[in-house]
Amino acid sequence: MTREVGAAGRFVRQANRFATPFGDGPGALPIEPGRYRLLWTPICPWAHRSVIVRRVLGLESVISLGTAHPIRTADGWEFSRDPGGVDPVLGIRYLTELYRATDPDYEGRATVPAVADVNTGTVVNNDYFRLTNYLETVWKPFHRSYAPDLYPESLRDEIDALNQVLFDDVNNGVYKCGFARSQAAYEEAFDRLFARLDQLNDRLATRRYLLGDRLTDSDVRLYVTLVRFDAAYYWAFRTNLRRIVDYPHLWAYARDLYQSYGFGDTTDFHAIKQGYAHVVASQDQFAIIPQGPDRSAWLTAHGRERLGGDS
Structure with a gap:
């Protein structure tokens, strides 16, 4: 967090690097069941809210979930609780591996939530501020019956x-x-x-x-x-x-x-x-x-x- 300090000692959170929206518009991330994996850790409130919405709306069978250990290591979030210490779908030990595979020049923190494309093994979205809104709107065709409308x-x-x-x-x-x-x-x-x-x-x-x-x-x-x-x-x-x-x-x-x-x-x-x-x-x-x-x-x-x- 040392790099996220602004004027007069104020904490200034880093900007999201991968903010391409989900949807059917030009350049948007396509809505495809089974294509994406949501990566989180239970300590993180920004990631937790995406996991809550995913469950409330019934998207668990549509978007898979990868869970990192709640203690962030010097190498970043680690999937040490999985067999062999690697995420079983993406084959990574640290979230930083995924970020570097996506952008070798990336120098910020590898944050959660991060949505990975399991086909390419890259991060496609880490926009914690808008992610729940995408789940609530463009992913609606895959909501469970009688799911609440969280973003009317x-x-x-x-x-x-x-x-x-x-x-x-x-x-x-x-x-x-x-x-x-x-x-x-x-x-x-x-x-x-x-x-x-x-x-x-x-x-x-x-x-x-x-x-x-x-x-x-x-x-x-x-x-x-x-x-x-x-x-x-x-x-x-x-x-x-x-x-x-x-x-x-x-x-x-x-x-x-x-x-x-x-x-x-x-x-x-x-x-x-x-x-x-x-x-x-x-x-x-x-x-x-x-x-x-x-x-x-x-x-x-x-x-x-x-x-x-x-x-």
Whole structure:
């Protein structure tokens, strides 16, 4: 992350290198079942949201999934949990191999999520910001029956605007705190993060989901940060003003989502804690993994059915 530092010690996330959209337009990536493999690691919130959407929409038999170990090595994300220590479809040990095969001059971090074309063995898309939207729209012919519409046309402008706010202040906001390289940059990000969480808590007092009584792409994006907050960000990224359990509506909302199909069943708390413990290992040579949180708390009644919407 050392190269991703901007003015006044602010963390500036690297741009996506492979952003060709999926679709049927000129130059777009064709929609073909079995052609692509989604690569992720359970620690990563950006990748997790793609995995949630993939499952919720029923695309698991259409787009295969490769899972890297949650501890990022000096050589990048490693498929060490697979037999022989290589991804069984792509035959790579490290994600960096795939990036270099695609672009030998690539010098950035080899990030997840990354979508690989299994025919060519190359990265075709690592645009974490738009990937779920592609899964929700142009991949619709392969959605399961009765899959929710997470990106309805009538709400797209509102969803896009909200997603930008969530990215700036919350999703990336915790990283701006954790990777700040000046006290001023840290405090600026810290204040924006908690001001936004306060607003979101108030927003969710009278509605089940962010956009009312229907689950949308925005809820997926907020969830992946909330579910990592107390387990990792609170201690690893110094976002320690309040925990999510201290927000009555955010905490109930997070549990509601956790107990929904595709959310809790793709959330690996041990991997999250394991990965973030090693993110801060340079400051803590022992990289001790915390014992909490108590997972049973995530299964307690949330009472949000009274606000309407589908369970």
